[in-house]
Amino acid sequence: MFSKNTLQKCLFTAVFVLGGTAITSNATAATTPGRTEFEILMNGKPVGRHSVTVSKSADITNVRIAIDMAGKIGPIGFTYRHRCEEAWRGTQLTSLNCTDKENRASKSVAANLRGTDLVVDGTGFKGSAPASLLPSSWWRFSTINQTRLLDSRDGKLSRVNVNRVGEEVLQIGGTPVRANHYRVRGAVNTDLxxxxxGRWVRTAFKIAGQSFDYRKVTTLTGSPRE
Structure with a gap:
């Protein structure tokens, strides 16, 4: 039997913290600007949206992330709102500023590059972290090459693991798309x-017997990639 707090903790960890061990792909190293948006389904019914918008200004890549969810698991209602801004110079994260609200509970994290470290000020962690650490924002394919991630909700340093399942064909906007499937195993079980x-095209996971699925609603051609 899951308590309200346990359901919320599991749900929002699944929605936001992912990554893995070293796996290769055909993903290009150059960041391509664009926008991707997913409709979030719970047991086939819409409960929210998740969007990522990537733009460039001179040598800086700017990223805006928005997640909004609301629904019920049995009699237990939940709401979730996440906003985050990332700045990158090439493959190096230079700053991060995120706010996160789960029902009435708020979290936040700010991180800035200082020399060879990221200086993190979050509700879950304050201190220095390796500059090579990536945030748990999913849109960068190289996230799956990490064994630790910076949690974009509260700044915690999370150990992660993932294995490649294989290649599958997904239907995106009525068009068949070949995609690489990765299975995350850790505190939660999530598939990417x-x-x-290297463009992110789907996410799926189960929590407390409920099936969650990300259905891409924007075109592949306009999607960002690193």
Whole structure:
């Protein structure tokens, strides 16, 4: 039997913390600007949206992330709102500023590059972290090459692991798309899909017997990739 707090903790950890061990792909190293948006389904019914918008200004890549969810698991209602801004110079994260609200509970994290470290000020962790650490924002395919991630909700340093399942064909906007399927195992069980160029195209997981699925609602051609 799951308590309200346990359901919320499991749900929002699944929605936001992912990553893995070293796995290769055909993903390009150059960041391509664009926008991707997913409709979040719970047991086939819409409960929210998740969008990522990537733009460039000179040598800086700017990223805006928005997640909004609301629904019920049995009699237990939940709401979730996440906003995050990332700045990158090439493959190096230079700053991060995120706010996160689960029902009435709020979290936040700010991180800035200082020399060879990321200086993190979050509700879950305050201190220095390796500059090579990536945030748990999913849109960068290289996230799956990490064994630790910076949790974009509260700044915690999370150990992660993932294995490649294989190649599958997904229907995106009525078009068949070949995608690589990765299975995350850790505090939660989550599955991720990226196409052959490293664009994020699907996420799925189960919590307390409920099935959650990300259905891409924007075109592949306009999607960002690193």
């Amino acid at each position: 899909w990226y196409d052959g160029t």
